[in-house]
Amino acid sequence: MTPVIALVGRPNVGKSTLFNQMTRSRDALVADFPGLTRDRKYGDGNYEGQRFIVIDTGGLTGDEEGLDAEMARQSLQAVEEADIVLFLVDGRAGLTAGDETIANHLRRSGKQAHLVVNKTDGQDPDIAAADFYSLGFESTFLIAASHNRGIRSLLEELLPTPEETAEQDSASKYPGIRIGVVGRPNVGKSTLVNRMLGEDRVVVYDMPGTTRDSVYIPYERHGKEYTLIDTAGVRRRKNVRETVEKFSIIKTLQAIEDAHVVILVIDAREGLVDQDLHLIGFVLDAGRSLVIAVNKWDGMDPEERARVKEQVRRRLDFLDYADKHYISALHGSGVGVMYESVQACYDSAMAKWPTNRLTAILQDAVSQHQPPMVQGRRIKLRFAHQGGSNPPRIVVHGNQVDALPGSYKRFLENTFRKVLDVTGSPIRFEFKSGENPYANKVERMTPRQRVKKDNDLKKGRQVKKTRQKSVKR
Numbered sequence: 001m002t003p004v005i006a007l008v009g010r011p012n013v014g015k016s017t018l019f020n021q022m023t024r025s026r027d028a029l030v031a032d033f034p035g036l037t038r039d040r041k042y043g044d045g046n047y048e049g050q051r052f053i054v055i056d057t058g059g060l061t062g063d064e065e066g067l068d069a070e071m072a073r074q075s076l077q078a079v080e081e082a083d084i085v086l087f088l089v090d091g092r093a094g095l096t097a098g099d100e101t102i103a104n105h106l107r108r109s110g111k112q113a114h115l116v117v118n119k120t121d122g123q124d125p126d127i128a129a130a131d132f133y134s135l136g137f138e139s140t141f142l143i144a145a146s147h148n149r150g151i152r153s154l155l156e157e158l159l160p161t162p163e164e165t166a167e168q169d170s171a172s173k174y175p176g177i178r179i180g181v182v183g184r185p186n187v188g189k190s191t192l193v194n195r196m197l198g199e200d201r202v203v204v205y206d207m208p209g210t211t212r213d214s215v216y217i218p219y220e221r222h223g224k225e226y227t228l229i230d231t232a233g234v235r236r237r238k239n240v241r242e243t244v245e246k247f248s249i250i251k252t253l254q255a256i257e258d259a260h261v262v263i264l265v266i267d268a269r270e271g272l273v274d275q276d277l278h279l280i281g282f283v284l285d286a287g288r289s290l291v292i293a294v295n296k297w298d299g300m301d302p303e304e305r306a307r308v309k310e311q312v313r314r315r316l317d318f319l320d321y322a323d324k325h326y327i328s329a330l331h332g333s334g335v336g337v338m339y340e341s342v343q344a345c346y347d348s349a350m351a352k353w354p355t356n357r358l359t360a361i362l363q364d365a366v367s368q369h370q371p372p373m374v375q376g377r378r379i380k381l382r383f384a385h386q387g388g389s390n391p392p393r394i395v396v397h398g399n400q401v402d403a404l405p406g407s408y409k410r411f412l413e414n415t416f417r418k419v420l421d422v423t424g425s426p427i428r429f430e431f432k433s434g435e436n437p438y439a440n441k442v443e444r445m446t447p448r449q450r451v452k453k454d455n456d457l458k459k460g461r462q463v464k465k466t467r468q469k470s471v472k473r
């Protein structure tokens with residue numbers, strides 16, 4: 001399970017600043033789903049290979065009355081679902097009554113929180129922290145978020161190591177292709193999950209709304225193993241309030257992290273809305289492959305259908321590599337063929353390509369369309385190898401790669417995507433400058449040496465540089 005970190009604290013203590021430092025998301029996922037009153041933000045972080053999810057819970061002011069009480073309740077729900085709670089305070093402003101109220105909230109919630117004193121730059125950290133000891137937190141961290149100070153040691157201390165996470169990795173024990181079915185409330189996720197499992201299979205489970213755990217359902221179809229990750233969880237809704245209650249963004253994000261392939265369900269009758277795009281953004285940021293299911297396609301008239309299709313085409317033009325299906329989960333039409341897309345996505349996400357193939361594609365691309373000159377010297381791209389899967393990572397080695405323009409990177413991505421036939425999955429590129437360790441040496445290396453070198457490169461170890469001149473191309 002990907003650990004979830006919740007940030008709480010009064011306005012202006014630096015939550016957004018810390019959030020931005022911790023996440024690498026281009027845009028945070030902003031939760032203004034119906035029924036959730038306040039703009040919580042969700043982001044995706046990576047510290048030395050350990051992925052995590054950060055939530056800026058937003059809604060705590062320490063002065064909760066009336067409307068604010070509802071916000072506080074929802075923020076505390078996010079706290080409840082988190083693994084690590086960071087309570088931020090402002091080291092410049094000192095202790096306020098609002099801080100004390102929030103500390104009380106946290107204490108009542110029974111969740112262990114860590115005190116994080118921010119804005120300790122330009123003052124004696126011990127003095128900055130002294131004010132807050134009366135709050136009685138066991139562990140205190142001193143940081144300066146806007147200077148990116150203290151954040152690494154905080155993550156180092158609090159996050160599990162990737163090995164620890166792998167050990168308690170609940171997802172990996174489920175067989176076959178793990179399919180996450182996600183989408184906004186009421187788009188038809190439960191209906192689709194039941195449809196995918198087949199008519200004859202009676203699913204007996206029920207879940208309370210606030211737990212963040214999805215239901216994992218292993219099953220077989222045409223002799224192939226799958227596990228559905230069901231974020232909806234309850235088959236029969238009783239009322240609108242319950243729909244909102246049981247919709248949990250953390251649950252959705254966890255399901256995305258745990259899946260090989262994500263089916264994002266959209267309600268054709270409502271069209272594509274911003275929240276759908278936010279969810280798509282998160283899936284891509286998480287590096288998962290994606291199938292789009294536009295649901296409730298039954299009973300729509302031709303004009304409506306044309307309008308929705310046009311909207312999908314226009315707003316998802318950046319996603320032309322993902323399959324879109326127009327389905328009726330209720331009647332089952334279009335559901336079966338989705339499995340073909342799921343398989344293609346899985347194959348793409350998990351594919352392994354040999355170094356010489358990737359290098360050949362790179363060289364073809366370069367000869368077709370040379371990278372630009374920088375300060376009178378041409379950017380050189382020499383060879384490529386695979387750095388990982390799900391999502392596939394391609395590491396490109398060359399010279400002056402830092403100057404490679406975005407447009408050229410996109411050209412490379414499109415070329416690799418086309419040649420390797422990568423469907424639905426994002427591809428990550430990494431560009432490294434330095435001499436080609438293979439140059440002039442390849443011929444003289446034994447296969448074992450070559451494998452070792454490849455592994456060394458994958459592990460990012462320093463490879464002894466050859467002094468020989470690299471091959472001219």
Ligand SMILES: Nc1nc2c(ncn2[C@@H]2O[C@H](COP(=O)(O)OP(=O)(O)OP(=O)(O)O)[C@@H](O)[C@H]2O)c(=O)[nH]1
Nearest residue numbers: 010011012013014015016017119121144145146147
């Ligand atoms: N000196 C100093 N200023 C900081 C630091 N971190 C954040 N700030 C400033 O504090 C102000 C508030 O920061 P935000 O990150 O917006 O605070 P927030 O808690 O997200 O505020 P809300 O969005 O209102 O909840 C901004 O002007 C930041 O530049 C820090 O480490 N040192």
Ligand SMILES: Nc1nc2c(ncn2[C@@H]2O[C@H](COP(=O)(O)OP(=O)(O)OP(=O)(O)O)[C@@H](O)[C@H]2O)c(=O)[nH]1
Nearest residue numbers: 184185186187188189190191232243296328329330
């Ligand atoms: N016409 C039509 N209605 C559908 C279809 N799929 C689902 N529905 C209806 O849409 C409503 C919501 O379906 P659910 O499957 O409960 O949606 P959900 O996404 O699981 O909703 P939450 O669990 O509340 O997030 C129900 O009334 C379904 O009968 C479909 O393909 N066509």
